[in-house]
Amino acid sequence: MAFAAFGSAPAGTSGVEQAPRRRSRVALILLAPGLAYLALFFLTPLVSLVLTSFQAPVEFGDVGQYQPAFKIENYAVVVEAYWPHFLRAFGYALAATFFALIISYPLAYFIGVKARRWPLLQALMLTLVIAPFFISFLLRTLAWKSLMSDDTPLVIALKALSILPPDGHLTGTAFSVIFGLTYNFIPFMTLPIYTTLERLDTRYLEAGSDLYAGPATTFWRVTLPLSLPGIVSGTLLTFIPAAGDYINASASFLGSAQTSMVGNAIEANFLGLLNYPAASALSVILMGLILIIVGVYVKRSGTEDLL
């Protein structure tokens, strides 16, 4: 269900043409490598993850030694300990998705609709959207850290303008984490929206104008609903990885202990504390919550008419 939203088919066409499914031996043979891959690299780790989440420590064993068990309390313990991390994860991801949408939509609209007459400009702008991918996102996030850390011209200027209190910081705050997430996911938001807007038939906009709808009404009633598939894919591509992100919020990048998200908690438990059951339980909960949120979101945006 969620995957259907990634294919940004223009509204209205989905479901109309569906090729009849043919199950044949050839199809099965062709599918076999993919199925084997999924079984080996997706299903096995998933099962292993769930099993690990129920494990109990080996009595008198070393740190990091666990044995198979059915210790369901692991879940209660991690929720108790890390519920603020979950709240921050979803809160920051939601905020980042929102800001990325606000920034990406006009950008995608300009590239996909306004710049149609200048294909060269269109290509140039698309390249610029993708260009950051040529540099590792760790480096880019570190670059932002050094730009926003204390005693940089930016922070000094903000302090001089009294926007930031004299003892304030930019890094290590919710602001810098949301900023980093927004920045890192803008291309993932822009590209799917661009694909739907690029195919937007401007004759619909003319029809709207002909039927007494001003530019704002035409945008709200025609352009936005028609670009909804792109918005759904873009927000999913941003929200899901952002909710599990642990780079932006980590203290070595843009965050601090006060901003740590569930991803950081998983990382700490897995790599630092060697508490594998806790890390696995956190991962399972995170996955479950994201599935529920995405499921509800896709269902609602798919059936609602926004009218």
Add this chain to the structure above:
Amino acid sequence: MAGGAFAEAGADLELIGISKRFPGFTAIEELDLRIPAGSFFALLGPSGCGKTTTLRLVAGLEEPTTGRILIGGKDVTNVKSFKRPVNTVFQSYALFPHMTVLENVAFGLRRRNIADPVGKAHEALRLVELDHLAARRPLQLSGGQQQRVALARAIVNRPALLLLDEPLGALDLKLRRQMQLELKSIQNEVGLTFLHVTHDQEEAMTMADTVAVMNRGQIEQMGAPEELYELPKTSFVANFLGQSNLFTGPVTSSTGSSIVVDVAGVKVEVPKDRAQRHAGEVTVGVRPEKLMLHTSAPKQSAGSNSLGPGRVTDVSFSGVSTQYQIAIPGIGLVTVFAQNMVFGPVVNLGSAAWVSWSVEHGFGLLDEPERAPRFAADTDTATIAMQTRHELLAEIEEA
């Protein structure tokens, strides 16, 4: 104009000195046009003649380079399209794919806050006999049904001026006839002004009170359909609106009521009041259905012109009539439509034939001779091939 009630009646449309230049080409050159309120006006022309651009200028989807547009006496040249009392039935229909048929039709009503938009939309859908599909999405309908929804979506707003951009193009012949009649009755009923753009001359002639034939960004001729058909002024009109047989030659003499043109040695008489020019090199013409076909030389009589002998190079049967192509040496191909009053073709392929017509059916064009179509060589390749074939057949029979 947006907001409030329906237009009480159709409005005049006036275009004054309109030009539209796009980078690289001129779509419309100095166009003046006045369409009286309540009329059904057709702009007829081949693709690329500027008719759709004219429509888009009136709708406000393009801005004229020069000139003014008046609707109901008000200058709307600088008024945005969504504030003009105009609705368009787009050639591509442009139905919103994310809305139901009903919401598409109610769209304009809702934007203007007109009371009971749903009821009125249902009423408009009943008019185009699609009310039972109101809950569907446009893409679930056939092309013809979509076209009717587009029509309902425009008509429901009761605009003072309704613009139709080839609105019946996707319909099959039967449905097209039905929609033509329906459109006409809607227009009579509500008294709106209709501006219909089409390249289908039959559609323009059957539906419109006034037809303007457009060519290369200008109006070549404008008038009632019968008038345009009976008395075309230019060779473009003569050939775009139906077919014509055209002959060019100098005027050799002129009597009180008619001129005589020398067409490759044959005297052709044309009434003075049906000829645009009375001296010099002129092009005269006659409609194919006005020609009589003879198998022997017709008697020379005062009231008629005759050409021949020629050879029948093509016979095509089309039900009610048969079309003959006759190659006359020195003149070229002449087309004749003969009603099928008797069974089978009257003359056979390859046989000799003469044509004649009453003087009162001829017309003279305004075109300068250099603009008149140049005729091909005396015998074109098809004729030569046909003659060779007959010679060969004759040889085979002899052998």
